[in-house]
Amino acid sequence: MTIPRVAPVLASIVLAACTNDPPACNEPPPLFPATGSSVTVPRMLVTDAQAQRVSISPDRQFLEYTFTRNGVVTTARYALSESQPAPALLFVMVRRPPPLTECNALVGRGPVIDSVEVKRSGVVIGSGRAFFSSARCGHDLTAKAEGQLNGPPDGLGTPLGDSELGWIVGTRLALVSGDEVVVTVVDDAGEPFEVYASHQEVSYDVKLGTLTGTGSLPVP
């Protein structure tokens, strides 16, 4: 007899709980950035910029940023859209292709890397310092790697060994499509290694290719 007595109570509680739900939210109105021209700018978008001025066209199609630096007035014009910006590729990474063998078996093995450089239109724009990009074999993540890996090629290298390495592209520099990543290797062991462009110090985001010695790879 218990179940029939409880059933109406249960039904009424369920009904009450359901009807007390708050109504679903309606689509909120969009909040766009304002349009017009700026009158004050307290910070800097570009280093050492003065007399900065921003204007956004009434149709939000264009933005103009004007600034003065070293007495020169510069105006940069941008096309606006609602698309998300692509993540900046700030690092070049080098590692062995999988499958990886035990750390002990990799110690001292080539390739012996001299340098990693970034070229834009044939001109070197970055050859930053190297760091460990993996802690797989006990290295301190993001700690500075051997100094011989930094800077332009000088004939002195360090074996990749059991490391996975990263290089900072440069100060306030991100890779752009068409850049070239040049890896200089000073041994002829022919050990393959993969080269990546990455957004973070510990990620491997865009594979540029596999090399077995000195070579260059384009950024797509």
Added chain:
Amino acid sequence: MKTKTKKQRILPAGWAGALVLLVTALGGDGATRALEPCPSFRVVRLTGTLLDVRQGDVVVPNEQAILDGVPRAVCVSPTNTSQPTTAVTVADCDFPESFVNVMLGP
């Protein structure tokens, strides 16, 4: 006098427990939703892609301008995302620590 069996005593207690659990689950869910107010606005963020750079009448190659620190992309958003405002934040999308807050007027 009629005495209740052990089974008769346990059944109502079980149903009461189930009811408490049910009400807690339904009520708790509703309460959570009630604590989250509907958003007032859908904030629209814009991305600016560098078209060209000029110094007076001279067009500077974009590559050189970017190397000189001009952002290749700017991220544009209302500074205050809870109400309409004339304040706009313009940041370097690649290095968002570089930004300006501007008050826009006609």
